[in-house]
Amino acid sequence: MIIVPYAPGGSASPSETARACAPFGGAVFVVGTSSPLDERGRAVLEGAGRVVVADDPANVIASLAGTPVDGIVTFADAMLEVAAVLAEALGLPNHSPRTAACLRDKAAQRQRLNEAGVGFVPLVWSGAGTELRPFGPGTYPVVLKPRNGAGSEQCMILDGAAGHRTANARLDPARQYVAEGYIPDGAPPARHLADFLSVESAVRDGTITHLGISGRLPLAPPVREGGTVFPAPLSRATSEQVTALASRAIRALGITLGVVHTEIKLAPGGPQVIEVNGRLGGYLSELMLLVGLADPVSLAVRLAAGAPLPEPWSARGSALVVLRQPPMRARTVLRAPAPRDLVSLPGVVRAKQWARAGSPLDWRVGTAGMVLQVWMRGADWAGLSHDYLELTDFLDRSLSYTYDISEGIRG
Template sequence: MADSALPALLVVHDRGSATAWRILSAARGLCRVVFLCEPRNPAYQAELEQIGGHAEIADITGLGEAEICRLAENLGPAGVITFSEYRLRLTAAIAEHCGLRFHSRATAAALTDKYRQRQALSDADVQHTGCVLVRDPDQAATALAELGTPAILKPRHGAGSVDTCLIDSAGELRSRLAEFTADGEREFVLEEFLRGDPALTGPGWADFVSVESLVVDGEPRTAAISGKPPMVPPFRETGHVLPAPVPAETAAEVERLAQAAVQALGIRHGITHTEIKFTPDGPRVIEVNGRLGGFIAEIVQRRTGYDMVAAALRLALGLPVTDPDPARLYGDRVTFQYLLVPPAGPLRPGPPALLDDLGDLPGVDLVDVSPPADWHTDWRRGTLGAIGTVYGSAADHTELRALIGQLAERLDKFWREPDVPRTGAPRLIDTVDNSIDLSIH
């Protein structure tokens, strides 16, 4: 257990960008972590069981927001944080109740609501992007008449490209909405299609980057800008590349846009993950996430030695933070993570040895594969459908592009289509043409 003399930091825990073990490691000697969570939640029950007596857990199962806030107050916290998209609003409520640093309720609402976020960015003259709400199939024709085609359909509240697809007609929109709401009523947004300009990143790379920022008293400081390998249709991210394959002047332009978006949303403290797409009209904001991005802490630490989880904890406690060393960020090699995201449609896996052999490729340091027990995959799960991750580095972006091409080629051999017709799969887009929008994790 942690030293009781250390300040107590509440971590509102759920599936997110940092595991309980990772948080405890970063907190060593800094603070005493108390996880506010549902210990029997199947999304992370096994993870909590593994840490056993190494952590303090406050069970919030079945409690309402007001009850959780009172529980949090009684714990005497010096700070509160979450690494989960699903807990941003609750964490904001706790922070307000206890007088702690975090997003305001209004900011947390904009960060977790794609429609409200687009409105906030427009009101601040940061970016005007067409976006309308759609709740049922009968609204399809009206929504498309306002935006035109193609358009992007996304859940109003969500992450990881879950249920995100390209729409070309009112009939397709009605069909997708009926499919996505079959299990219950949900709200979606239909957004203007942002046509990409892959020239800035070059062939073999997706036409967007993410900006990781440390926000201190309302001032965002860029920690890293990461590039991306090509996406898997319809809109599924396949990893991160550090540094991004963009020239310095482009990186500076992206950084300015991310900072303007962060400030427009009223973010005062913490870490943000902002996705920015390159278009013929210049960089455009895809989405601002009000927490550490998935996989980002690992690749930044592997690249620079900088611990972004520890930085997030320090920011929550109001302690000073340093920035990653630029000399190490832009060193002599390119670091990558490559997610093993299955293609869309009915699939049958090939011999497992095809995955084992991924580790034999020059530049690959680790292959971590954890496929589902029944090997069931579904494009609607977005990046959550990935069956593993490949970690490594290359001498430069050209060498890495070739390595990722080899990884993709071996994965194509691993997946086999069963002898049944495709049903329910989205219209596929040539992944060489990176002119598609993305909203993730």
């Protein structure tokens, strides 16, 4: 069996996880007692494998007495530390608790990377949501985000002291936040793409194999994901630069096992690490399959179980997922196209509607607040980008919203 500490919103669905764990006897999903799973979510998990609800690792281990366990893997940031503690107690390979804590804590991670000389991004401030005060001159702009957040939730860019009053009104007083220096904008690797990307890597016994590099569509304000393209259209020199930087970051954080997602910005002075995630990157499970690669969810499970890995691979074609974000001032959806209308467009292979007419909207939830998710495939990025522009034009004409003009925010 494979133990899978689970939380909603991870980078692999219960069904994807169950298929990957099937060769090892199936999945045991470990869920905390305070998990936000609703009745339907619980039923989905129970249909995919065994479910253990417990917060104390000792209770989890007791419930698994007599069950042979081959490995532990998680696809959710929120469960990295749970996975590490369980693995240590069971004598199974995983991130060490110290490394897992560093992967979850954005302040500790940035401090570790800076100290190891893996680039340098100033760590300006860290504290409770009630403690944010204007920073000193020469500090701005800064990126403000939850210290243990994911998916761009509550992320903001502060350009000066004037933004602090607005920011404070939106922060959760019960949460901790971190402010980092804004990495300067650089040149995107190709037209229609952003100046940041991510390196997907597999690590076993400290040996790092880079699986590929994904490019990104431009962010929606303030810092919400607009979409991912795999593989990224990069020159060999840029590919070598960013994979070398990802390797340095992985080693600096003490990662010795698992699939790793390293986000990197192509800054003017050279690539800089945005952050390192100790699990598979979002949307990569489907993007890699669309271009004919092996299932990365299965790869992550096989790493955890110590099983042989597939041969090195190369992508055939280009795949893209568009995450259509509403404007920041949008409060409800007035009109949105149905998935059947989208799949008739060139290059579109699948579409999912996340918000229908009348659905409330809130940019603070981050990337998860999207209206539509559209999957596309093409022979290469040059051809796919043409279809992407057609889709963008269609969405611009087909989507409409109600707006709140009282907040005075842009975007």
